[in-house]
Amino acid sequence: MSDIRWAWAEIDLDAIAHNVGVLRERVAPAAVWAVVKADGYGHGAFDVARTAIAAGAEGLCVALVQEGIELRRAGIDAPILVLTEQPIDAAPHIVAHRLTPTVYRRPFLDALVAEGPVGLPVHLMVDTGMQRVGVHPHSAAAVAASIAQRAPALRLAGVYTHFAVADEDHPDSVDFTDGQLAKLGRVLEQLPAVPLVHAANSAAALARPDARLSMVRAGIAIYGVSPGPGVDHLCDDLRPAMEVKARISFVKQVRSGSRISYGLRHRFDRDTTVATIPIGYADGVPRRLHAVGGAVLIGGRRCPIVGAVTMDQLMVDCGDHDVRVGDDVTLIGSQNAPDGSTIRIGAEEWAALLDTIGYEIVCGISSRVPRVPRRSIDH
Numbered sequence: 001m002s003d004i005r006w007a008w009a010e011i012d013l014d015a016i017a018h019n020v021g022v023l024r025e026r027v028a029p030a031a032v033w034a035v036v037k038a039d040g041y042g043h044g045a046f047d048v049a050r051t052a053i054a055a056g057a058e059g060l061c062v063a064l065v066q067e068g069i070e071l072r073r074a075g076i077d078a079p080i081l082v083l084t085e086q087p088i089d090a091a092p093h094i095v096a097h098r099l100t101p102t103v104y105r106r107p108f109l110d111a112l113v114a115e116g117p118v119g120l121p122v123h124l125m126v127d128t129g130m131q132r133v134g135v136h137p138h139s140a141a142a143v144a145a146s147i148a149q150r151a152p153a154l155r156l157a158g159v160y161t162h163f164a165v166a167d168e169d170h171p172d173s174v175d176f177t178d179g180q181l182a183k184l185g186r187v188l189e190q191l192p193a194v195p196l197v198h199a200a201n202s203a204a205a206l207a208r209p210d211a212r213l214s215m216v217r218a219g220i221a222i223y224g225v226s227p228g229p230g231v232d233h234l235c236d237d238l239r240p241a242m243e244v245k246a247r248i249s250f251v252k253q254v255r256s257g258s259r260i261s262y263g264l265r266h267r268f269d270r271d272t273t274v275a276t277i278p279i280g281y282a283d284g285v286p287r288r289l290h291a292v293g294g295a296v297l298i299g300g301r302r303c304p305i306v307g308a309v310t311m312d313q314l315m316v317d318c319g320d321h322d323v324r325v326g327d328d329v330t331l332i333g334s335q336n337a338p339d340g341s342t343i344r345i346g347a348e349e350w351a352a353l354l355d356t357i358g359y360e361i362v363c364g365i366s367s368r369v370p371r372v373p374r375r376s377i378d379h
């Protein structure tokens with residue numbers, strides 16, 4: 001735990017290594033590249049990157065040049081793919097730090113060439129239906145030819161696309177993913193052989209053997225969080241890597257009929273014991289969690305959050321349980337219940353309550369919450 005703050009996030013690096021191993025086995029002979037953008041989905045990009053590479057990931061993916069530079073400065077030597085084309089002014093940094101750029105526009109190709117690289121690997125991204133970024137399939141061959149014209153400065157090392165609904169098992173979604181893969185296939189027919197062809201995010205890596213191609217870009221799965229309810233059943237052997245924990249900072253008895261927290265939104269219908277937990281929405285516990293059935297674990301029991309979550313603190317109803325200042329609280333993670341079973345609140349539970357996805361929950365645990373990495377094996 002953290003000495004000076006009674007709220008922290010434990011990062012289980014053994015779980016990261018385990019999850020990378022599970023994915024490698026599932027997708028072989030495709031390679032696993034670990035997606036460590038957004039500070040490793042809130043888990044700590046450097047620790048995750050180092051652990052994933054040691055566990056056999058062949059490369060890393062980031063969203064921003066800055067994220068790639070931080071990994072290089074920390075001594076990470078593995079290939080680092082930047083997942084979207086970057087501002088022209090980022091070109092010098094990409095070349096200087098040996099990052100692998102995603103490309104789809106000619107001005108960006110020229111900006112890279114102007115830095116004088118030799119054999120800089122680039123990956124061409126094709127938009128097959130997500131409609132976020134990437135070259136249109138009709139123009140892919142022309143942009144690939146532009147890359148070839150810029151040899152030996154640039155080298156087309158990869159071609160890829162990104163799925164919009166790979167986490168959904170509805171037949172329409174499966175059809176849509178089929179269509180995206182078919183479009184990628186038609187683009188590839190027009191190109192010379194490319195070393196790396198990829199499409200799968202975590203959901204597709206788990207659910208779509210036909211999308212694994214030469215490598216998968218796995219983010220959320222390496223953190224042990226399900227990409228979505230449609231693929232929950234494929235995540236049973238993954239282990240969640242983040243636990244959010246705290247200690248009780250204050251305990252009091254409240255009277256039936258009294259109300260609590262900003263707006264006095266919760267009214268007690270019996271006398272009860274309330275514990276205050278020193279973590280709030282500035283730490284990434286959504287303010288609304290109280291209104292949708294959010295709870296924490298104390299002593300192996302679920303204690304509902306009562307009243308609005310405040311910026312730095314929240315309150316929970318402990319009923320007639322004996323709780324004290326300093327007692328362990330688990331917000332995300334598991335505890336042993338009094339009957340010996342394991343009781344768990346996952347990021348997926350918060351996501352379901354708040355109508356979002358586990359990604360937003362783990363990424364939302366803010367930098368104010370100290371990360372405590374744990375490893376038992378030497379990764």
Ligand SMILES: *Cc1c(COP(=O)(O)O)cnc(C)c1O
Pocket residue numbers: 035037083162200201202203217218219220221227
């Ligand atoms: C974030 C991202 C991924 C990783 O997705 P997960 O669902 O977390 O596995 C893969 N590819 C691209 C292009 C991304 O932006």
